Amino acid sequence: MNGVILAGLGVAAVAFTGKYLLRQMPNAAKTFNEAMKNLPNFEASSKYYKGGFDQKMNRREAALILGISPSANKQKVKDAFKKVMAVNHPDRGGSPYLASKINEAKDYLEKHSR
Structure with a gap:
């Protein structure tokens, strides 16, 4: 009987935690987007050529x-x-x-x- 009660409490705790995390998601997404804007632009400093091959070798x-x-x-x-x-x-x-x-x-x- 005690095992059933503990399992029920565990499921309830997971459910409430999930509900809390889902409510915090919009804030987390906004924070993530702001953090990504502050990162330096690595594309400009790449040493690799961006582009495909030409039709004829030069x-x-x-x-x-x-x-x-x-x-x-x-x-x-x-x-x-x-x-x-x-x-x-x-x-x-x-x-x-x-x-x-x-x-x-x-x-x-x-x-x-x-």
Whole structure:
């Protein structure tokens, strides 16, 4: 009998707590929104390029893919290619599409290097 009474009191306590929390939700949402407005804007300070690939490979895009300057020499292109491809190779779980874009970027920069 005591177990039934304790279970009933437990259910009542959970119900009253839930009712209290639901009534406080609008205030919590308002506080959360105000806190989010005060956070700094991280998008502007991101070091990653935001945007997709161009239709045709160009020097700027190839350099962005490999993470080097557009005027890099062939040795820097080769070293950057090895570094980026080691992380993104399809045999190691990388994307075949990204691997093809990395290869395309290396080929473009090697062909059009100064």
